Amino acid sequence: MTRMHPAMSRLYAHIRSFGCQMNKLDTAMVSAALSEAGMELTERASQADLVIINTCSVRDHAEQRVWSHLGHLQHIKRSRPGMVVAVIGCMAQRLGTALLEHPAVDVVCGPMHLPRLVQMCLKAIQDKSKMAAITTSWRADADTLDQLEVSNPAMESPGQAYVRVMRGCNRSCAYCIVPFVRGPEHSRAPQAVLEQVRILADRGARQVTLLGQTVNAYRYRLGERTVFLADLLEMVGRIEGIEWIKFVTSYPMEHQFEPILQQMATNPKVCPYLHLPAQSGSDRILAAMNRRYTASQYLRMIEKAKAVVPGIAIAGDFIVGFPGETDEDFQQTLDLVHEVGYKNCFVFRYSPRPGTPAYRLGDPVPDHIKASRNAALLAAQQQISERIANGFVGRTVKVLVEGPSKRSDRFQQVEDLQQLVGRTDTDWPVVFAGPMQLAGQFVHVRIAKASPFTLFGDIYDPKPDFLGN
Template sequence: MNRPFMPKHIPATRRPGAPATFHVKSFGCQMNVYDGERMAEMLGAQGMTPTGEGVDADLVVLNTCHIREKAAEKVYSDIGRLRRDDGTRPMIAVAGCVAQAEGGEISRRAPSVDIVVGPQSYHNLPELIGKTLRGESAVDTDMPLASKFGALPGRPKQARPTAFLTIQEGCDKFCTYCVVPYTRGAEISRPQSAIMDEAKALLDGGVREITLLGQNVNAWTGEDAAGRAQGFDGLIRALADLPGLARIRYTTSHPNDMTDGLIAAHAQVDKLMPFLHLPVQSGSNAILKAMNRNHTVESYLAILDKVRAARPDIALSGDFIVGFPGETDADFEATMALVDQVRYSMAYSFKYSPRPGTPAADMGRQVPMEVMDERLQRLQAALNAHQVEFNTAAVGRRVPILLERMGRFPGQRIGKTPWLQSVHVIAPDAALGDMIDVDILSAGPNSLAGELAERKAA
C-alpha cells in the first residue's frame, strides 16, 4: 500500500488515550520468543486485546535481538514503517537486547519511540505505559538483582501443545564475539520451585512438551524441594515426574557445562528427547582460544563420545561462525573436517559480524567479506548434505510424533519426531497434542512425510 508523502520534519503523532489493543513482534532466539509471549500475557492481563501481524494496534512492542550486525539499524527501519496513512502512529515500545544496548539513544534517534525497556525489566511495561500517558520519560534498562519472573502473571491456557520455559538467563562465559553478557547480564538461575510451578501451569493449560531455555541452559543450578543442591540433570528428573508431560527438550548448552549427570540423564530419563544442541563454533583450537570458548576440539569430541555412548540414537546440532578475525584457510578446513566427523543432524552457521563493545570487534586480521561468503557457502553445503543424510535414514522407520499444528491440506497434521524432525501426515481424526505412530515414507532436506501407522501410540 502506498503511503502519502510526509516530510521528515513533521513527526507522526500518537493517537491519545490508553492502548486497548497491542501487538508484540519478536526477533531472534527462542528466549526472545518466550519473552514476547510473557509480555503478551502480561498486557492481556492488563485488559488489552492482542492483534495479528499487519493489523493496526494501539501499542506495538518490537522485541529486538542484538546478535547479528546492523540489528539496531533494522529496528529503526521497523519503527519508521509503523507510521499510519493518516499521519498518526501507535504507541511504540522497543524491548529486548537492542533496547538494553542502545538505551535512551533510541528515543533520541527515533523520537516516535515512547518506551525503551531491556530484557530484564519488561515486567515493568505496564508502569512504563502509564508514564508515557502522563508524558514522562519511559526508559528502563536496569538489571535488578530481583528476578522479573515473580512479577509476571501466571501462564494462561496455551493454544499449542509445546511451550518454551526460561529457567536461566545471562552468561558469564564472555566469548569475545558475543554481546549477551552485556545485554542479558550475569548468569542467574530461576528457583526450581518457580520452574516447577510454571511447568505445572503449562501442563494444566494443555502443553505436552516443554523446551527449557537459557543462554547457557545447562549451567542451571538450584535447590530441590528438600533444600539440597541441584544441578540441571536434577531439575530434568524432577520435571519428568510431572504427570501429563510427555517430552522435555533444552537449548542452548555450553560444552563446559555438559556434566556427567546430564549425560546420564539422556540415558535414564525417557521423557528427555534424544536431541542435543551443543555449539562448538569452530573446528580450530587457535580460533576457539581467540573466541575465549574455553574448550578445545578434542574436549568437545570427547563430550560427544560420552553422549553417544549414553544415548546411541541421539541427534546432534551445533552452531558455527566462519570468518572470525584471524581465521586462516587451515583453520576453516579444520572446521570442515570436524563437521564431516560429527555429521550433525542440523546446524546453524553464520558469517562473523563485529558487535560494538566486544573484544573481537577490535581485533586485527579481519577476514574479507568475499572470503567469508565463500567459506559459508562451503560449510552450509556440507551441513545441508549431512542433514539430508540424517533425514533419509528415517525412511522406512516407524516413529512417534507429537502433533503440533495443522498442515496446508485437508486432514494434514504436522508433528515432531523425538529427534526434532518435522513430519507431515494425513491424520484427519487426530487432534493437536496427540502422540501418534507414523511410518516414514520419504525425506526432504527440512522435513519428512509419513503415513499413519495402524495403531496410535500409547
C-alpha cells in the same frame, strides 16, 4: 496486575519479535500480560494503539532489521499520531535511552524490566510521554521477573511450552554481546520452575523445553544441596502430563555432562536431543573466541554422548569469518562437522558487536570469503542431514503435532484433512495429512520420503497417542 483505566476504550496491541527462543518466550509472556490487562492483540501494526518490538543484538543484521521496522512504524505514526511504540529486548538494554531519540520510539524496556512494561505503555498512551527502564542491578530485578514468568506461563504452540530456568551468561566469549544485555548467570529456584511447569501441564502442555543461554550451567543452592540441570530434569519428569523434556542451549563443558547424559539414557521423558554449539573446529580460533575447550575436547564429549545415548541427535552452531580465520582454520571446522555428523547446524557470519572484546580486532575477513565459507559449511551440513533423514524412510516415528504446516504443497489435500507439522523427540520436523484436532497431541507417522531437513509421511495410527511409546 496492571489493567486499563475504565474510562479508556479498548486498545489494540501488536507485537513483532526478532531473535532466539528467549525472545519468543518473552514475547509470549508479554502477550499474556497485555491480554490480562484488557488489551486485544492484532496482527496488523496499522491497526494498533501500541506496537511492541522485541529485539535481538547478537548480530548487526538483527539490529538493522529493527531499524528498518522502526522506519516503517514512523511512517504509520504520521496517520496514527496516538500510536505508542515500545522497544524491548536486548537492543533496548544495549542502547538504552538513546533509542528514545528515534521519532517512532516512545518506550524502551530492558529484558529484566518486563513486569513494568504494560504499566509503562499505558502511561505513555495516556500522557503522551516517553520513558525507559534499563537494568543496572541484575540480581535486584530477577525476583520480579520470576513472578511474571509464573503468573503468565505461555504456550509456544499447542502442547508445547518454553520454560526459562536461568538467565544470563558467564562464559565471556570474545564475540558475544549476551553477557552485556542479559547479565550474569542467574538460575531460577527449582520450586518456581516446577510450579510453572505444573501450570503449563494443567493447560495441556505435553512437552516443555527448558531454556538458558548456557542451560547446562544451571545450579541452585537448596539448603545443603546443590541442584544441577540433571536434577532439575528428573524433577520436571515427575510432573504428570509432561511426556517430553528438551533443553537448550548447552555450552561444551565436562562439568555435569555425564549426569545429563544419564538422564537422557534412563529417563524416558528426557529427549535424546543435544544442541551443543562448537563455533569453530580450529583450536587457534577457539582460543581467540575465548571458548574454553579445544576441538579434540569437544569431539570427546560428542563421542561420550553417542556412547551413553545411542541414537542421540546433535545440533550445532558455527561462526565463519571470525577475525584471523584462515582457509586452514575453516577446513578444520569442515572436518569437525563431518566427524560429528550433526542433525543440523546453524551457521552465522561473524558480526562485530560494539563492547565485546573481539570488537577491537575489527572485521578483517572480507564479506565474499565469509559468504563462501558460509555456503560451503551449509552445503556440507545439507549432505549430512540428507543422509540422516533418508535413514528414517520406512520407519514409524512418534510425533508431537504442532499445527498447520507451511509446506502443504508437498502432498495433495485429502478430504477434510490438512497438512500438519510436528516434531520427533530428536527434533526432526515431520509433515503429514491429518485433522487439526490433533494439534498438541502425539501421533505415529510412517515416513514415506525425506528432504535434508524435513520428513514426510502418513499417520500410522489415526487416534492421538495418549499412552506414549
